[in-house]
Amino acid sequence: MVKSELPIVFSHADFYIFEKPAGLNFHSEGEKGFVVLAEQQTGEKLFAVHRLDKVTSGLIILSRNKEAAAKFTSLFTEHAINKFYLAISNAKPKKKQGWIKGDMTKSRRGMFKLLPTLQNPAITRFYSFSYKPGFRAYILKPYSGKTHQLRVALKSLGAPILGDTLYSASAAERAYLHAYALSFLWHGEQINCSLLPTTGNEYQQLINHQEFQAWQSPWQLDW
Numbered sequence: 313m314v315k316s317e318l319p320i321v322f323s324h325a326d327f328y329i330f331e332k333p334a335g336l337n338f339h340s341e342g343e344k345g346f347v348v349l350a351e352q353q354t355g356e357k358l359f360a361v362h363r364l365d366k367v368t369s370g371l372i373i374l375s376r377n378k379e380a381a382a383k384f385t386s387l388f389t390e391h392a393i394n395k396f397y398l399a400i401s402n403a404k405p406k407k408k409q410g411w412i413k414g415d416m417t418k419s420r421r422g423m424f425k426l427l428p429t430l431q432n433p434a435i436t437r438f439y440s441f442s443y444k445p446g447f448r449a450y451i452l453k454p455y456s457g458k459t460h461q462l463r464v465a466l467k468s469l470g471a472p473i474l475g476d477t478l479y480s481a482s483a484a485e486r487a488y489l490h491a492y493a494l495s496f497l498w499h500g501e502q503i504n505c506s507l508l509p510t511t512g513n514e515y516q517q518l519i520n521h522q523e524f525q526a527w528q529s530p531w532q533l534d535w
Contacts, residue, residue, distance in 0.1 A: 317353050318346070322505045326380035327361075327373050328354070329494065329505050334369040334486045334512075350374055362388055365460065367476060370397070370491025371507050391455060393496040396506075396530040397462055399450040400488035400514050401471035401481070405440065408448075412436045412465040416458050423478060424460045426468040434458040436465045437535055443521040447474075447514065451492070451527050453535050462489060474514065486512050495531040504531055 322329035330350055332338070337345040338360070344352075351358050358374040359381035375381035387393050413433045414426040426434070435455035442448045448471065452462050466472055467479040475484030493506035506529070509515035518524055527533070 318350055321371060321507050322503070324376075324498070324503075326377060326498070327375045327384070328358070329371055329373050331507055331510070332364050332369060332372050332491075334367055334490075337366050338363045346372070347374065361385055362393075362457070364491055365463070365489075367487035368397075368489045368491060369486075369509060369511065371494050371505060372491065373494070387496060388457065393494060394531060394535075395454060395491065396493040396495075397450075397452045397454070398488075398490045398492045398509065398515070398518070398527075399452060399462065399466060400447060400474045400518065401450065401466060402447050402474050403471040403481075405448065405466075405469040405471035407469065408441075409439045410437070412438065412468060414468070416461070416464060421478070424458075424464050426464050434461045434465065436462060438465075439527075439533065441523050443518050443523065449518045449521075449524070451530060451533070453530075484512075484514070488512060488514060490515065493530045504529075506530065 319331040320328050321331055332346050339345040340348050347360050361373055361375050361381055361384035364372055413435050415429045415431055416424045416434045419425040436452055438450050438452040440448050440450045454461055463476055463479050472479040472481035473489050475487040490509040495504045
């Protein structure tokens with residue numbers, strides 16, 4: 313799957329921020345997964361502190377020591393690490409911005425679905441705009457870390473992510489979900505890191521759209 317080295321977007325004494333390509337498993341399942349490939353590339357023992365679905369591309373942190381891993385685990389638990397994602401859909405949503413909240417439960421074929429109850433809800437906030445007829449771009453900020461959270465959130469709006477056929481979206485050369493930016497405080501140092509998608513024709517059209525300029529520094533948006 314990966315023919316060349318995994319790009320390291322940000323390097324710190326305590327951690328790396330890598331770019332994970334779409335279509336690469338996070339953990340090894342038959343083939344070497346993202347974490348193993350990253351360890352082989354760096355020659356270091358690395359520690360996973362969060363994960364991305366196989367279909368999702370973008371930024372992911374790997375800790376370089378156990379102490380940093382414990383710190384990241386604490387930050388993620390406290391929702392002190394802000395994550396921002398880009399998605400595209402070719403279906404009309406029920407609403408164009410706001411909150412998506414609900415409990416998540418397992419459905420069929422490895423899917424999840426959103427329930428109207430709020431006992432332990434998945435919480436997501438988003439903005440969107442139409443960058444060409446029939447296609448809408450989304451910037452999403454999850455306030456919880458549930459499996460398939462953003463894929464289920466957009467499906468619940470009637471706008472499944474383009475290429476995410478598991479959730480009944482139109483087929484495409486990739487699933488259009490990308491971990492776009494991370495923002496957090498690390499021992500007093502503010503870390504802001506973003507990465508534009510590097511694959512997907514629709515993403516290239518989106519990036520060239522004038523309205524996308526407002527999303528260049530997602531941590532500055534009014535969340």
